[in-house]
Amino acid sequence: MEMHSYPPGRPSWVDLGTPDPAAAAEFYGGLFGWAGEEGPPESGGYRMCLMNGYPVAGIGPMRHSGRPFWATYISVVDADTTAKSVRDAGGQVYLEPMDVMTWGRMAALSDPTGAAFAVWQPRDHIGAGLWGEPGACCWNELTTREPAAAAEFYHAVFGWTARTEPMGGFPYTVWLRGDQWIGGMLTMDEKWPADIPAHWMVYFAATDTDTAAARARELGGAVLVPPTDIQPGRFTVLGDPQGAVFSIITPPTG
Known part of the structure; x- marks a missing residue:
């Protein structure tokens, strides 16, 4: 399904933090047919993964210790307000809300049971352009x-x-x-x-x-x-x- 927007509170994007983005891009390209498109220098090596021209996932360098993992992003109206709500509800804020170029605003969080996730306040980038299609x-x-x-x-x-x-x-x-x-x-x-x-x-x-x-x-x-x-x-x-x-x-x- 082609996506043009996501309602607040719905998962909208996934990305991978990994120690070797180039090798990961080769693996997932071979598995799903994704085409990797590296962002501008200010993206810090982040790659947008495209399928049939639509962004479906991201791959970037790991910025934490531990094993690499796929992160789920949930669409929100205001990342700053959501981060406060997460703290108030007993969760943690690992990465304070920050702008990601003109793409949007994000925060990295976890729930009280220890599961990490992120939120995405969309601007130029709404999230995945395809959802539910093979490879998405x-x-x-x-x-x-x-x-x-x-x-x-x-x-x-x-x-x-x-x-x-x-x-x-x-x-x-x-x-x-x-x-x-x-x-x-x-x-x-x-x-x-x-x-x-x-x-x-x-x-x-x-x-x-x-x-x-x-x-x-x-x-x-x-x-x-x-x-x-x-x-x-x-x-x-x-x-x-x-x-x-x-x-x-x-x-x-x-």
Whole structure:
């Protein structure tokens, strides 16, 4: 779907912080067919990833310690007001609101359960120009051990409602803003390794999950969860050569 704007409170952009942006751009270009376009010098090495001429994701140098990761950005009217709301609701502000050239204004934050995310106040750059198309982001999912605390936080900051529904035999929580599904939440239980922190998972759409998983392995990535059928489609969890984790899903046919 071609996007021209995003309502406040909806995920609108994803980007990757990585120690080797050039290698990452080569990997994701080979996997999704993205064309990399490096920004002007003042962008600090940030690359805009294009598909059919539309921006679908960003790749930039990692500016933190730890492992590289895909970040989910949520569209807001005012990044400064949202950062204050995050603090008031018990979250943290890792990067104070700042202008990103003429593209927009952003802040890097985390919820009280430890999951990092960002907010985007659009100006010249609205976010992803495509959503839900193969090779573009299609879903954003909070994974946390404290779903009740997360539900309270995101309702206070963004007005989201958490609604749990049966999903393939187990309960799954979807985030709603009004009556629109805008993301999901998965609860980590005792089966999850203790060293995996709360996080936002980014899902990209694909025409064939199995082919995409095989291609990722050919390009030097890892298949962390093999292609598996679930109610929303067939998905896999992958790792890129630098260690960033992401998911791919193909909706069911018929």
